[in-house]
Amino acid sequence: MPLKPAAALDDRLQLLLHRLRPGQRAMGEWIGGELAVSAVPGAGKSTGMAAAAALTVARQRLNLRRYLVVVTFTRSATNNLKAKICANLAQLGLPPLGFSVNTLHGLALQIASRHRDRAGLDLDTVTLIAPNQSHRLIRTCVDRWIAADPPLYQQLLEGQSFDGEEAERLRRQSVLRTEILPDLAHTVIREAKSSGLGPEQLRSLALGSSSYGHPQGRSYDILTVAAGLYDQYQTQLQSQNLIDYEDMILGALRVLEDPALRQFWQDQVFGVFEDEAQDSTPLQSELLEILATTAEGDRNLVRVGDPNQAINSTFTPADPSFFQGFCQRCQSQGRLVELDQAGRSTAQVMAVANQMIHWVNDRVLPPGLGTGPGRDRPQPQISPERLPFRLQDIRPVDPGDPQADANPAPLGVGVEILQPPTIDHSIALIRQRIGAIVAQDPEPQIAILVRENRQGQFLAQHLGDLETELGVRLYEVGQQQRQSHVPRELWQLVQFLQRPHSPDALKAALAVLADRQRIAPQDFNALAIAPEQFLYPGPLDRPLSPPAQRLCTQLLRARLELPLGDLLGFLASSLAYGQGELATADKLIDQALQRMGGERSLEALERALGEIVSSERFDPVDTEDPESLYGRKGQVTIITMHKAKGLDWDYVFVPFLQANVIPGQMWVPQQAQFLGDFTLGEVARTQIRHGLHQVYRPGEGLPQQWEGVLLSETQAWEEAAYRKRSEEYRLLYVALTRAKKLLWLSAAQQAPFNWKKPEKLDRQSPCPVIPALIQHLSLPRS
Numbered sequence: 003m004p005l006k007p008a009a010a011l012d013d014r015l016q017l018l019l020h021r022l023r024p025g026q027r028a029m030g031e032w033i034g035g036e037l038a039v040s041a042v043p044g045a046g047k048s049t050g051m052a053a054a055a056a057l058t059v060a061r062q063r064l065n066l067r068r069y070l071v072v073v074t075f076t077r078s079a080t081n082n083l084k085a086k087i088c089a090n091l092a093q094l095g096l097p098p099l100g101f102s103v104n105t106l107h108g109l110a111l112q113i114a115s116r117h118r119d120r121a122g123l124d125l126d127t128v129t130l131i132a133p134n135q136s137h138r139l140i141r142t143c144v145d146r147w148i149a150a151d152p153p154l155y156q157q158l159l160e161g162q163s164f165d166g167e168e169a170e171r172l173r174r175q176s177v178l179r180t181e182i183l184p185d186l187a188h189t190v191i192r193e194a195k196s197s198g199l200g201p202e203q204l205r206s207l208a209l210g211s212s213s214y215g216h217p218q219g220r221s222y223d224i225l226t227v228a229a230g231l232y233d234q235y236q237t238q239l240q241s242q243n244l245i246d247y248e249d250m251i252l253g254a255l256r257v258l259e260d261p262a263l264r265q266f267w268q269d270q271v272f273g274v275f276e277d278e279a280q281d282s283t284p285l286q287s288e289l290l291e292i293l294a295t296t297a298e299g300d301r302n303l304v305r306v307g308d309p310n311q312a313i314n315s316t317f318t319p320a321d322p323s324f325f326q327g328f329c330q331r332c333q334s335q336g337r338l339v340e341l342d343q344a345g346r347s348t349a350q351v352m353a354v355a356n357q358m359i360h361w362v363n364d365r366v367l368p369p370g371l372g373t374g375p376g377r378d379r380p381q382p383q384i385s386p387e388r389l390p391f392r393l394q395d396i397r398p399v400d401p402g403d404p405q406a407d408a409n410p411a412p413l414g415v416g417v418e419i420l421q422p423p424t425i426d427h428s429i430a431l432i433r434q435r436i437g438a439i440v441a442q443d444p445e446p447q448i449a450i451l452v453r454e455n456r457q458g459q460f461l462a463q464h465l466g467d468l469e470t471e472l473g474v475r476l477y478e479v480g481q482q483q484r485q486s487h488v489p490r491e492l493w494q495l496v497q498f499l500q501r502p503h504s505p506d507a508l509k510a511a512l513a514v515l516a517d518r519q520r521i522a523p524q525d526f527n528a529l530a531i532a533p534e535q536f537l538y539p540g541p542l543d544r545p546l547s548p549p550a551q552r553l554c555t556q557l558l559r560a561r562l563e564l565p566l567g568d569l570l571g572f573l574a575s576s577l578a579y580g581q582g583e584l585a586t587a588d589k590l591i592d593q594a595l596q597r598m599g600g601e602r603s604l605e606a607l608e609r610a611l612g613e614i615v616s617s618e619r620f621d622p623v624d625t626e627d628p629e630s631l632y633g634r635k636g637q638v639t640i641i642t643m644h645k646a647k648g649l650d651w652d653y654v655f656v657p658f659l660q661a662n663v664i665p666g667q668m669w670v671p672q673q674a675q676f677l678g679d680f681t682l683g684e685v686a687r688t689q690i691r692h693g694l695h696q697v698y699r700p701g702e703g704l705p706q707q708w709e710g711v712l713l714s715e716t717q718a719w720e721e722a723a724y725r726k727r728s729e730e731y732r733l734l735y736v737a738l739t740r741a742k743k744l745l746w747l748s749a750a751q752q753a754p755f756n757w758k759k760p761e762k763l764d765r766q767s768p769c770p771v772i773p774a775l776i777q778h779l780s781l782p783r784s
């Protein structure tokens with residue numbers, strides 16, 4: 003007898019549920035209310051979320067008028083998830099309707115553009131600010147703030163001490179104007195705005211202190227300085243009809259403040275699923291919470307994330323402690339699902355990753371609590387969201403799991419940890435190990451993960467012959483990205499040629515030359531304050547950095563001697579570009595000449611390059627979808643740990659795990675040390691974040707009272723260092739959990755202190771977790 007349609011749908015729902023693993027199934031069974039889903043790496047959270055979304059659409063009979071809102075972090079994740087939900091709906095015999103998948107900003111823009119007046123954004127006349135524009139705008143704000151608030155500026159100029167010497171004053175002015183204050187403005191504006199704080203609230207946070215002061219010396223009113231910069235920024239944005247990403251969300255929130263419009267949106271939205279919830283900001287959470295609110299005042303909100311993979315919180319406003327808090331709250335109500343089974347890695351890799359999170363949580367403690375076990379005094383209870391990791395072990399999947407080749411057999415012992423004498427030995431060992439892998443698997447999928455691009459560059463230089471030697475392709479991701487830096491670098495050099503006597507232009511050109519390792523890194527403020535003297539020193543002048551001076555005057559000579567068409571080529575070769583970068587430079591030259599029309603002057607060239615840099619994304623020559631390139635078989639991909647998030651490889655190498663690389667240390671650039679042992683940007687970010695943690699209650703909007711929540715500069719710096727250390731260990735965790743069959747780690751005994759000078763080796767201790775992992779695995783210490 004044929005099944006009745008309703009019964010048939012029910013059967014199909016069951017079938018879909020049964021294709022999920024236990025944690026995913028718990029997601030799939032969600033019918034309403036708040037749910038936290040904490041997923042370990044490789045747990046299949048996209049798979050679970052796509053199934054849960056399709057099941058919800060089917061059960062609730064969602065449609066064009068009432069639908070589920072799914073929010074992801076990037077546009078490519080949006081496309082992937084949409085395709086998966088559509089495929090599930092097709093299997094249920096349903097049309098691809100009843101849901102929307104958006105990035106958070108896409109969703110905000112959709113709401114704001116539907117009610118422009120209310121949002122306060124006239125989208126016909128305003129433009130989203132481009133990164134280069136933002137850079138320039140911030141520089142303008144700094145100049146205006148300096149003119150508007152001489153007493154506070156003076157206080158910064160004087161720093162911790164000042165003997166009144168003129169050259170030093172000029173140097174400090176240059177550092178403050180071109181580095182410290184732009185950095186402070188950039189950090190604070192994003193941090194405050196994405197938490198819903200305006201300049202006035204920053205000022206009241208600055209005042210709301212009971213413990214203000216700097217025990218070792220003078221304290222600066224950093225948040226008041228920051229609020230002044232923020233005021234200038236808002237004024238500039240408005241006067242130029244620009245908006246930033248935060249304005250989109252603020253616009254959407256203004257729409258939802260209107261009771262009728264809020265009702266309109268809440269009536270349409272059945273519920274909200276949020277992916278990568280560990281990376282959201284208070285403002286984003288507020289938007290989703292409002293949309294998810296039901297007629298009864300509950301919330302249909304599923305937030306999915308992995309707090310242990312929160313690796314953006316020290317350089318963006320993302321803050322995992324809010325998601326951690328949400329998980330805690332849901333757990334106490336029995337509304338937490340742990341997706342803790344993962345099929346990606348072999349058992350040994352999971353064991354090492356698990357071991358690491360326990361080790362770190364035991365030893366990396368918030369300021370004021372001492373370090374390491376063996377602490378004789380009893381430790382106070384630390385709230386879980388303050389700890390570096392959520393204690394969630396990765397477990398293998400059950401027998402019969404639907405994922406093909408889940409928890410694969412290891413290659414050899416699965417995890418290898420080495421401590422070679424030098425970084426050159428590390429490379430020789432990698433080469434040897436890759437040779438052995440290729441002997442067993444001629445088309446291996448391999449990655450080498452690095453902490454910073456310079457390490458990748460160094461590896462690529464030394465492993466360049468892998469293809470001829472072993473027949474595997476070498477693909478350095480940073481190299482590809484560097485090509486998109488080509489326009490900016492050449493533009494900066496051309497600006498210098500056009501205005502050699504401008505301190506700003508000279509400083510920017512010197513920074514480019516140092517980045518390209520054409521001159522030694524140094525404090526360029528001292529060189530750039532008097533360009534004439536630096537470029538053409540008189541017989542009595544003390545020569546400042548002769549190699550940099552020689553190179554700069556060579557460039558200036560080329561400007562006089564070469565035709566314009568050849569000048570960019572000459573600049574490109576002066577920057578020691580590799581082949582791909584030279585090809586990109588060629589493409590750039592063609593585009594710039596086209597833009598210049600018939601005009602052939604340096605000024606026109608500068609303008610054309612400036613337009614290319616600020617108005618469009620100049621694609622490097624390789625235009626294939628990058629992510630599909632990273633995981634090709636028969637390839638060794640060199641990639642940073644940050645970029646590797648979300649990806650995996652059969653064989654993963656993580657060399658250079660010295661303690662100065664991970665967890666590294668917070669440091670104050672030498673040129674900024676006159677202000678004290680901290681950086682203004684980090685202190686301000688931490689003061690804001692700490693303040694918010696003390697007073698923010700989810701779903702209750704922002705508070706008016708900030709009494710007694712301001713950390714002193716020293717406290718804020720210590721707290722920032724703790725957060726940074728925690729995040730570095732999470733980054734290492736992301737790196738370890740990329741491996742499927744083999745994880746190869748090494749910490750060299752002699753390694754560079756600074757990777758800008760990789761040839762200068764010093765004794766370095768290993769990342770502190772390495773000896774513990776060696777012991778855990780009972781590996782020989784070699």
Ligand SMILES: Nc1ncnc2c1ncn2[C@@H]1O[C@H](COP(=O)(O)OP(=O)(O)OP(=O)(O)O)[C@@H](O)[C@H]1O
Pocket residue numbers: 021022023026041042043044045046047048049050345404405406647648649
């Ligand atoms: N229930 C399942 N049935 C079959 N395959 C599955 C299942 N769950 C996950 N997988 C497979 O496991 C792999 C990882 O899944 P998915 O991409 O959903 O993971 P993720 O948790 O989003 O990854 P990440 O750790 O990068 O966040 C994919 O190849 C997916 O096809």
